[in-house]
Amino acid sequence: MAKILIVEDDKALRDVFELIVKSGGHNVRVAQDGADALKRLPKFIPDIILLDMLMPVKSGLEFLQEANLKKAYPAIVVIILSNLSDSQTIQEALKLGAVKHLIKSDIMPDDLLRELKIHSKWND
Amino acid sequence: MTAIALFLGLGLAYFSSNLSSLFQKQENYRSYLSTANDLKTDLLNAETGQRGYIITQNDYYLKPYNHALPLIQSDLKILDDSPLSDSYRQQMKQIDSDSASKLSELKATIDTLRSQGQSAAIAIVSTNVGINDMDSLRALIMGITDAQNTQLQSEIKTAELQTDILKFLAPVVGILDIGLIVTILYLTRKAIRREQQLENLKEQFVALASHQLRTPATAVKQYLSLLISGAFGKMKKEQTDILKKINDSNDRGIKIANNLLNVTIADSGKVTISENPVDLSQLLKHVLTHYIDALKESRSQNVILKMPKNAIFSRVDPFQIRLIYENLIENASKYSADHKRIYVTLQASPTWITFSVKDSGIGISKKDIPLLFKKFSRLDQAARRAEGSGLGLYLVKQAAELHGGEVNVLSIAGKGSTFTVRIKRLK
Numbered sequence: 001m002a003k004i005l006i007v008e009d010d011k012a013l014r015d016v017f018e019l020i021v022k023s024g025g026h027n028v029r030v031a032q033d034g035a036d037a038l039k040r041l042p043k044f045i046p047d048i049i050l051l052d053m054l055m056p057v058k059s060g061l062e063f064l065q066e067a068n069l070k071k072a073y074p075a076i077v078v079i080i081l082s083n084l085s086d087s088q089t090i091q092e093a094l095k096l097g098a099v100k101h102l103i104k105s106d107i108m109p110d111d112l113l114r115e116l117k118i119h120s121k122w123n124d
Numbered sequence: 125m126t127a128i129a130l131f132l133g134l135g136l137a138y139f140s141s142n143l144s145s146l147f148q149k150q151e152n153y154r155s156y157l158s159t160a161n162d163l164k165t166d167l168l169n170a171e172t173g174q175r176g177y178i179i180t181q182n183d184y185y186l187k188p189y190n191h192a193l194p195l196i197q198s199d200l201k202i203l204d205d206s207p208l209s210d211s212y213r214q215q216m217k218q219i220d221s222d223s224a225s226k227l228s229e230l231k232a233t234i235d236t237l238r239s240q241g242q243s244a245a246i247a248i249v250s251t252n253v254g255i256n257d258m259d260s261l262r263a264l265i266m267g268i269t270d271a272q273n274t275q276l277q278s279e280i281k282t283a284e285l286q287t288d289i290l291k292f293l294a295p296v297v298g299i300l301d302i303g304l305i306v307t308i309l310y311l312t313r314k315a316i317r318r319e320q321q322l323e324n325l326k327e328q329f330v331a332l333a334s335h336q337l338r339t340p341a342t343a344v345k346q347y348l349s350l351l352i353s354g355a356f357g358k359m360k361k362e363q364t365d366i367l368k369k370i371n372d373s374n375d376r377g378i379k380i381a382n383n384l385l386n387v388t389i390a391d392s393g394k395v396t397i398s399e400n401p402v403d404l405s406q407l408l409k410h411v412l413t414h415y416i417d418a419l420k421e422s423r424s425q426n427v428i429l430k431m432p433k434n435a436i437f438s439r440v441d442p443f444q445i446r447l448i449y450e451n452l453i454e455n456a457s458k459y460s461a462d463h464k465r466i467y468v469t470l471q472a473s474p475t476w477i478t479f480s481v482k483d484s485g486i487g488i489s490k491k492d493i494p495l496l497f498k499k500f501s502r503l504d505q506a507a508r509r510a511e512g513s514g515l516g517l518y519l520v521k522q523a524a525e526l527h528g529g530e531v532n533v534l535s536i537a538g539k540g541s542t543f544t545v546r547i548k549r550l551k
Contacts, residue, residue: 010339010340012340012343013342013343013346016343016346016347016350017346019350020346020350023350023355083335083338083339083342084335086331086396087396087398087441087443087444088396091398091399104338104342105338105342105345105378108349109346109350109353110353
């Protein structure tokens with residue numbers, strides 16, 4: 001079981017991803033945007049963050065810039081979970097420490113759980 | 125300012141053209157005056173020759189007379205043809221008539237000398253007819269030349285005034301024209317900037333609209349996936365089939381929203397080439413992971429992949445490459461019958477990367493091939509066979525071109541098609 005933080009502004013998507021991730025037996029918390037995720041970080045330090053990009057208040061990119069994960073939380077793995085087709089933003093996010101980009105509208109529940117297993121230290 | 129510059133520019137053009145006409149007029153007057161003076165001189169020369177001949181009775185003295193005769197005719201012709209006013213034309217008639225009378229008197233005295241002797245000739249001269257003609261001619265020519273000279277001086281003054289105006293206008297118009305050019309350049313630049321802003325706004329709008337359309341559709345897809353997978357309990361086959369149909373429709377909606385955005389990006393010509401090389405074989409494997417199982421399950425179609433074992437690295441826009449992979453594989457499946465094979469090949473040379481998809485589907489007739497890569501173009505046969513937006517191959521072509529490459533197709537109707545994309549390899 002890994003600790004997963006889902007950062008997603010759309011409630012329906014947040015709920016369904018929470019459902020899927022929980023079905024994999026993981027410990028899940030959710031945040032409704034980048035600002036909300038920054039607030040939750042000190043109290044809940046996840047193994048993996050599933051991060052949407054296009055969000056109100058603070059976008060995924062702004063979250064990555066402000067959280068400074070590489071220094072403050074080097075163990076956290078960030079996976080971008082976004083429908084964004086803007087290569088520039090995704091490349092910027094990968095530079096800021098994200099390890100992978102998954103397309104929300106393409107990914108199947110099993111694939112998502114497989115990705116979490118690959119990037120989780122609990123995979124054994 | 126445009127109106128002022130235009131007005132002054134027209135003024136400049138008017139004065140320039142008028143000045144040119146004034147100079148032409150001056151030239152006419154000068155030419156007329158010169159010919160009138162020539163006529164006077166030539167008539168005097170003729171008279172001098174006649175007098176010399178009468179006094180000496182020596183033919184030698186007739187030389188000035190004989191020399192002057194054709195010149196007088198030529199002078200009169202030039203003066204008759206000059207473009208002058210009617211009043212001068214009237215006076216010219218008088219000059220013509222007096223000249224003829226004078227020449228006739230000269231000829232008569234010479235002829236009389238030859239036939240009747242000197243006394244008879246002197247008697248004709250003594251009638252004063254010739255003197256009167258000559259005085260009348262002198263007065264007429266002088267009158268005309270004086271009037272013409274006055275007119276010439278007036279034209280010169282007018283031309284000088286217009287030259288002064290031109291001297292003043294030219295720099296003013298020049299400055300205004302520079303101002304006008306600068307204004308036009310500024311407005312053009314502003315319009316281009318505005319167009320770019322509108323283009324950016326359009327892109328932002330389509331990106332937002334596409335995102336807003338995909339978000340709920342994505343939630344529907346994820347919930348449906350959970351239901352179909354049996355996460356909430358096993359369902360009857362009929363129920364699962366209906367859910368799959370809902371899922372297919374929803375997927376089409378997502379695909380349309382994606383394509384709307386992709387077309388806007390492709391049309392803008394913007395391409396984000398990655399800073400680091402991307403492994404295109406890994407990217408292809410990743411895309412195929414989804415298709416291999418899905419096509420086998422839904423259509424019993426087999427995807428056969430052929431590519432080198434080593435990674436193929438190149439700096440690309442991964443989204444665009446993904447578009448190429450997905451659209452060509454989906455098309456191959458859509459237009460092939462169940463149980464058919466789809467051959468996917470990826471090759472690389474040091475400078476080029478080639479990706480091809482071969483199917484044994486409905487194929488494309490030769491006449492339809494030029495229409496294939498046009499936006500929203502759907503061939504009749506294809507439209508009957510499967511649903512589509514008519515954007516897929518347009519996007520493939522744009523993506524290939526954005527990577528300095530091209531897309532080609534080899535096809536035989538009824539036999540199948542091979543689509544090949546070649547892109548430049550960037551290290």
